[in-house]
Amino acid sequence: MEAFLGGLAILADPYVMLMVLLGTVLGIFVGALPGISGSTTIALMLPMTITMGPIASICFLGAIYCAANFGGSITAILVNAPGDPSASATALEGFKMAEKGQAGLALGISAIASAIGGIVSVVVLIVAAPALARSAYSFGPPEYFALALFGLSMCAAIGGDSPVKNLIAAAFGLLLATVGMDLTTGVERFAFGITELSDGIGFVPVLIGLFAVGEMLDQAANRHGKAEIVSLEAARVPGRAEMRKCWRSIWLGSGIGTFIGALPALGATTAALIGYNETRRWSKHKEEFGHGSIEGVAGPEAANNAAVGGSMVPTLALGIPGSATTAIILAGLIVQGVRPGPHLFNEQPTLLYAVFASMLAANIFYLVMGLSMARLFARISLIPPAFLWPAVFVLSVIGAYGPNQSMGDVYVMLAAGVVGFLFRRTGFSPAPLIMGLVLGGMVEETLKQSLIIFGDDLSGFLQRPIALVLFAITAAGLGWPLVARLTRVARAA
């Protein structure tokens, strides 16, 4: 407690506070821009932070990380272009809300859910980081395999107009995930000798293509048919009724996000997708999903921001980064002479609590900024389409090119755009495709790793209790609707 107060005291230093504020503004901005992610920004800022001193620099980088995850949802909601991969689940419902003229509502709930998710995870980090970190050691390839199957098990239920279509889209996602060099055999698959493909299909270009460019192509064809957006509604922000409706999904998302973020191999994108699945599974208004459900924005947004705090758990407590971004923050810490690990909690508690306090502050800053600017941002959805959509296309091209500075990614993005358009016209949804792409690589890789560890013997899974429990939950989740229907039939008879 003393150390925590010490941490808060550091935050009272106006210089540190200014850095947190700067980091938050910068983070929201780069998070919203497709093509510049939080991790890129932190990597670019790293050399500049060396002269700041350890505490100010870590607070600055941590604030960027927290805010970038929230910023991604702004463009996802307004123009269907997730600014950050972790906002892809947000785009599914958020953009539908904006189309209905509820952009302000979606932006507002995104800010609130993000901040609650972020704060919950930082509190968990303060209370239980060392204990939670130890659970990372119990997660080997067999456990990740079971977890990935659990994530995929819901993909028939989300998205398009029939389960068969969802499964087909998910299977194509799995197939896309196999492109590139196979980890366990070193064989290049579906790369056709193209250097750009040997590292696999980039996640960002597929997302931008499926969502933003697909939407743009569709809008171009529907130029005259679209009803005018009701402009008065657009600026409304969430009130008490909306909050009551979303409460459950926010807590669910926060819990899922914190846990998944704390597992070193999984990040905010997976957290958001699983958060979306579970929000839908436990929602009382399932029928709204796919047509702009406010819970469908709150759940994944809480999850992806909770994953931020979660991914700091292994980074600080084990010295093992939980995501690409924390890998760079870890490098920043090390360069400053701070060696993360369990001993950090005893030896340098003040510094640690300063980090926690700055993350809390960043979450509160972007909540205030997000809410007060939601009305302003919401007006973007009122820009005449003749200006908006061509600009979205240009931003998509730069966004696909930016992260790896590769034209190959631009081609992938354009191809994904055509697929996205065809999906819209044939009743498919991008959601299961993305789940397949994100989790597919993990399903295959962890299965192969498990088999190597077990010496090619599948029965090795029987000796892994955590994996067995996860398999059982998956089976129950798949079997439950069936059992429920059978009992209803039996009772009626």
Added chain:
Amino acid sequence: MKPSVAPVAGANLNRVAAALAAALAAAAFAGTFFFDEVPPGLPGLGAVEFPRLICIVILALSATLALQEPPRRDPDAHAPDGSALAIWACCLMFIPAMALGGMLGTSAVFLVAAGWLWGERRLPMLIGISLAVVLCLWLVFVKVFRLTLPGGLLFGN
């Protein structure tokens, strides 16, 4: 960007989608036979089993899809008219045009052309906004974040 695949009145969209999916899966299945050989002596699954399994699953699913009732038509989905096709063509021309105008130069021209085709007829406004957007992009991506955007022969080198 094949307009021929866009909905044609009367066609059963599910059959078209199923046929496309099956064709892709079959092509991918055939592709697995052209992988390099897995080096000898490695334990565990090889490189081809998983992709082949997925392809077979897709083939089975597309057969199911072909038998299903097609969905109701989305009343908001219109077949592309001439201008829409022209906008799509602009998108397609973006990449080749970059060799000439660079990424930012092409963007400026694209914004004006696509905006005009979209139905906006106030040319000075189109040009003004397009220049403003490109200036912002240049400031943010090139000046602040130091990304090197591809240049072209005429502009951006």
Added chain:
Amino acid sequence: MTHAGVGGGTDITVRMMMVQAPAEFGQEFTVVNRTAGSGAQALQYLASKPADGHTLLLVTQTHLLSMLRNRSLPQMSDLIPVARATEDPMLVLVRRDSPLRGPDELMSAGRARSLRFGGTHVGGVDHVAIFAFGRAAGFQQPTLVPFRGGGEIVINLVGGNIDTALVNPAEAEAQLRSGEVRPLMVLSERRLPSLPDVPTGKELGINSTAATVRGYCVLKGTPEDRVARLEQGLIRAMESGVYKDYLRNTGQSPDSVTGRQAWGAQLTSFFEEGREALTALGLLR
């Protein structure tokens, strides 16, 4: 100036050097990241630029292995080594309660059965290092369990999914300090100042060294005076306080920075080692 992967250890090495370099050369520096194909795209990019010394490539062992596996890429003979930036020796680690208590148990176990080693992908740098180590120690062909990176390898080592692994000290720093993993030996010429009690492989009769090395190269055809100027300037830039701190804090060898002679010799010897290992593993055609 070019190389691969924003935010990884390699990227940060370049950015740390760049803190001081602009002052040293009186010129702006920019980092170009060309990530694809395990360095293949970076090599192609370098080859597409004029040989005037304005484009430097941070070469790692990964680039050499990509050259070996793809002959159409620029080869070793197309590059001129300029200066080495980092050298990060590898430790042989086991978990705390492993039955492999010391180097002797490791040796006898390795000869009796195929040990499970954690490493990066098949045909990668770790695979070659594990192969060379296993052969020098007279082991049965080790089983490689491939993972996505050093962090995952350490977690699975502690979790008991693999028997042992070759890891850089910085990657397992926290686990070494808390005693969750134990170092059996270090695969370098001399003992590490941070771990003075850990014997080197050579002291134990295993004639094998393994380290992650990174250094700068330019394209063949760069005028000699430019190369000499670059070598001097880069070494001076990497003797700055910021860079020295970076090396010390990440547990890398303080005499990492060295001129083109030693760096070139090291590249050539690793190139040969890689060729042998990949051929023996059946990964070269």
